[in-house]
Amino acid sequence: MSLFRAPLVALLIASGPLVPAVGVAADPPDIPLTIENNRFQPDEIKVKAGEGFVLVITNKDKKAEEFESRDLRIEKVIPAGKTVRLKMPALKAGTYSFVGEYNEKTAKGKIVAE
Numbered sequence: 001m002s003l004f005r006a007p008l009v010a011l012l013i014a015s016g017p018l019v020p021a022v023g024v025a026a027d028p029p030d031i032p033l034t035i036e037n038n039r040f041q042p043d044e045i046k047v048k049a050g051e052g053f054v055l056v057i058t059n060k061d062k063k064a065e066e067f068e069s070r071d072l073r074i075e076k077v078i079p080a081g082k083t084v085r086l087k088m089p090a091l092k093a094g095t096y097s098f099v100g101e102y103n104e105k106t107a108k109g110k111i112v113a114e
Helices: 005-015
Strands: 030-036 039-041 044-047 053-059 065-069 074-078 083-088 094-100 108-113
Touching: 030 044, 053 065, 053 074, 074 083
Parallel strands: 030 053, 044 108
Antiparallel strands: 030 039, 053 083, 065 074, 065 094, 094 108
């Protein structure tokens, strides 16, 4: 290596990477929701507005239930004894209702984005 190159190489090594570090997005948080005795627990879920999340719905009942939110335009059947993961979009601040379509009188809830 020439005398001129050695200081340049040393300077480049000492200065660290030339490419800026790119932030790695964290996985969206899991939010548990249980169906039991034809009811959702909890019946109110609070999330951060503007951030996505994963709704992890576990059906402990002996019959299937359909998670339905007209506000969010989502319909998903949750089989008896199974768990389903729904990746949810980032929501604007507000309240979004949902029901269990097969038991609308008892299976009710809401997601509050703050």
